[in-house]
Amino acid sequence: MIDDESSPARAHLHVVPTGTVRPAAHPLLSSTDWGATTLGHPDQWPRALTSSVAMMMDSLMPMWLAWGPELAMVYNEPYSAMLGGKHPAAVGAPLQQVWAEIWPDLEALVSTTLQGRGLYREDLPLLINRHGHTEQAWFTFSFTPLRDDAGRIQGLICTVWETTEKVLKLRRLNESESQFQTLFERIDEGFCVIEFFDGPHGPLSDYVHILANPAYAANAGIPNVVGQKVREMVPDEADGWVEIYRNVLLSGVPVRFERELERTGRYLELAAFRIEPAERQQVAVLFQDVTQRHRTEQALRELNDTLERRVQEELDHRMRTEDALRQSQKMEAVGQLTGGIAHDFNNMLAVVVSSLDLLARKYLKDDALAMRYVDAARNGTKRAAQLTQRLLAFSRQQPLKPEALNVNKLVAGMSDLLRHSMGGAIELESVLAGGLWRTHADPNQLENAILNLAVNARDAMPEGGQLTIETVNAYLDERYASEQIGLVAGQYVMVAVSDTGSGMAPDVMARAFDPFFTTKEVGRGTGLGLSQVYGFVKQSGGHVKIYSEPGQGTTVKIYLPRLLNAPEDEVVASATVPMPLSDGQETVLVVEDEESVRLSSIEALTELGYRVLAAEGGEAALKLIDAHPEIALLFADVVMPGMNGRKLADEVRKRRPDLRVLFTTGYTRNAVVHNGVLDPGVELLGKPFTLDELAARVRAVLDKPD
Known part of the structure; x- marks a missing residue:
């Protein structure tokens, strides 16, 4: 005790x-x-x-x-x-x-x-x-x-x-472990724990998988991975994987990286960290398949590239449109200038042509030497008249007479003319499309356009070559049309003239349609050929485009609008008849503000046998109409100060509905021509005109059935 x-x-x-x-x-x-x-x-x-x-x-x-x-x-x-x-x-x-x-x-x-x-x-x-x-x-x-x-x-x-x-705490831990196990088993991300050991390749040269979830096998493409060594699993790729994870083990620094699996082509995003304590020599790897993301990023990069390309294309498109607008404005300004010049020039030529015709007919027909001079003057005025016609064509102010046109037949009919114009050193080929649509165009002007292009092609092939004329049905879409000022998207008949000649440099091609621009030496061209083609096509509601490279030849493509519901009957040209004269009983009223032109018209009509009355303007003409019921024809200039020719004709028809009217003008931007085409029922004689042309047109109008 x-x-x-x-x-x-x-x-x-x-x-x-x-x-x-x-x-x-x-x-x-x-x-x-x-x-x-x-x-x-x-x-x-x-x-x-x-x-x-x-x-x-x-x-x-x-x-x-x-x-x-x-x-x-x-x-x-x-x-x-x-x-x-x-x-x-x-x-x-x-x-x-x-x-x-x-x-x-x-x-x-x-x-x-x-x-x-x-x-x-x-x-x-x-x-x-x-x-x-x-x-x-x-x-x-x-x-x-x-x-x-x-x-x-x-x-x-x-x-x-x-x-x-x-x-x-244990229950919470168990629940957490259960949740972790569930998550570990079910997550899409692959997860594994690897343990390093010394292998044949040296210390820490291999590792074995001691833990892995099902997603690991799915993402890595290797089933039953637990217990497998990396050098046995993927011997060709093992060095790379060992190096990455060994660095994590030795340094303790986590790493995140992306890698493509060579055997499957899939992309994985991986993260790895060391499991403490370091003596365990274990590394955990919570990776995922990012192939979809990688492909999405690639698609986004491609989309971005596409967007950048589209933006650049849009900028280029806008620049081309702006260039086309500037070119159109330039051509329009030049066209207005040339049209005005042509109008005045035609009035002067009208006096000269009429005077030469009357001089030859009345006074010099028996004088051979004098007639030689008259003929020389006539040739000069003819060339001058052609020059003004080209100016009017470029300015889109020539009076056109469009009709339903079979372009294949027109090109085929030009075969002999083209062969004679080209010479023997140039091979001519026509490639005509089957089922070619019809167009609505002036056949004479289209022939002139094709001939102009052919002559230019010939001059570009001085050593010979090949000229090809091709027709085809074409569709110009909205995108292309938006870059061409005034062009409407739709169906067109295309005529292409191609050569194997010297081609054009870009700066030459940019000015090719400018009036009086030419690369030929002095005396070999006026520089109005392509300008005339340009004006005719634009006036016809079409489009013209040049494709050329130096040394590779040139192709000029003309697009004319398709004519829907075109009649099948062809227009038959009337036969040439002798100069028709009047019997002296018909009276013509001449209305012209320019005195010299008015006098020459009076003399010409008198020479043709007509009785002639004259007025210098609309008001005086109406008084004569009221005073002379015998007047059978009103021959009036369109462009006059005050009351123009169209308004005069409208007033005359109120008084004399049956009175025939023939207009004359050297300038078509006026009241009787719209978009280059004569208004329905309008008869027009362009200035300058010869005595034969005046006689034929006056007679045709007077004899036209009601």
Whole structure:
């Protein structure tokens, strides 16, 4: 028996002389009215109970004991915290009363222990009420039987650990691990853990897969990867993979990279980090298949390139459109100038031509030498008239007589003319499309355009070559038409004239349609051939384009609008007849503001046998109409100050609906010609005109049936 009361093991007991151990003044013991309990006063406790209580009170572990028939409880201070609100009333109270809510769970354990069998229960779940409400808690119990001095079992002692926090943490950990395992198994990203080892290639020269999820096999294309070594899996690629992951292992620096799998052509994005501690020589690799993303990025790059290209194309398109607009404005300005010049020049030529015709007819027809001079003058005026016609053609102001036209037949009919014009050194070929649409154009002007192009082609092939004339049905789309000012998208008949000659430089091609521009030496061309073609085509609602490269020849393409619902009947040219004269009974009223032209017209009509009246303007002409009902024909200039020829004709028809009208003009931008085409029912004689032309046209108008 230890009799040192200062001993830590006996801090709460007093040792009495008779050897009986008694409880000291411990708060849990001294504050209890033991007389009111089944245990009685501690001085009366059996030695075994006193010893057990002393041992329990000195323990740092939560402990309680129950003794006697009622199993009255005694517990230490660490256990009091587990009791919560049940303390201190639980001291000396029956065990079944203290833990009534869990007694069904404890009864079997207590009963077994009282039968002499110690028990250990770990993490036993119990629904306890210790704070005024029921709560789930977990405890680990160690039950030991307690015997009296005679060796009979009188109770039990329990060491208890509350494991609620541990159990909950473990449960959360298990749930987390379960979630991780589920995620690990189901995520689309591949995940694996690799472990390095020393191989035949040196230290840390190979690794084995010790963990891998299903996505790894799917993304890497390698099934059953766990346990496989990289040098056995992909021997051709192993060095690269080993180097990347070994650097991560040795440096501890995570890495992220993208790599293409050579065997599958797929792209993977990978991340790798070292698993601590480093001595484990393990690296984790949370990779994914980014082939779709890679392809999407590639598609985006291609789309970006396409957008950049389209933007550049749009800028180029806009520049071409602006260039075309500037060219169109330039041509329009030059056209207005040349048209005005041609008008004045034609009036002057009209006087000269008429005077020469009258001079030859009335005074010089028997004088051969004089007639030679007259013929020379006539040739000069003819060439001058052709020059003004070309100017008018370029300025889109010549009067056209369009008709339903079979271009194949027109080209075929020009065969002999073209062969004679080309000479023997040039081979001529025609490629005519089957089923060629008809167009609505002036056949004479189209012939002139083709001939002009052929002559230019001939001059570009001084050593000989090949000239090809081709026809085809064509469609000009909205995109192309938008770059050409005034061009309407749609169906066209295309005539192309191609040569194998010297071709054109870009700066020459840009000015090819300008009037008076030529690359020929002085005296070999006026520079109006292509200008005339340009004006005729534009005036006909068409389009003309040059394709050429130096040394590669030139192709000029003419596009004329398709004529829908074209009649099948061809227009038959009328036969040439002798100069028709009047019988002297028909009266013509000449209305012309320019005196010299008016006088020459009077003399010419008089020479043809007509009676002639004349007026210098519209107002004077109306007075003559009212005063002379015998007037059979109004021969009026269109362009006059005040009342122009068209307005005069409208006023005349109010008075004389049956009066025939023949207009004359050297300039077609006026009231009787629109878009280069004569208004329906209008008869026009262009200036300058010969006596034969005047006689034929006047006679045709007078003899035209009503």
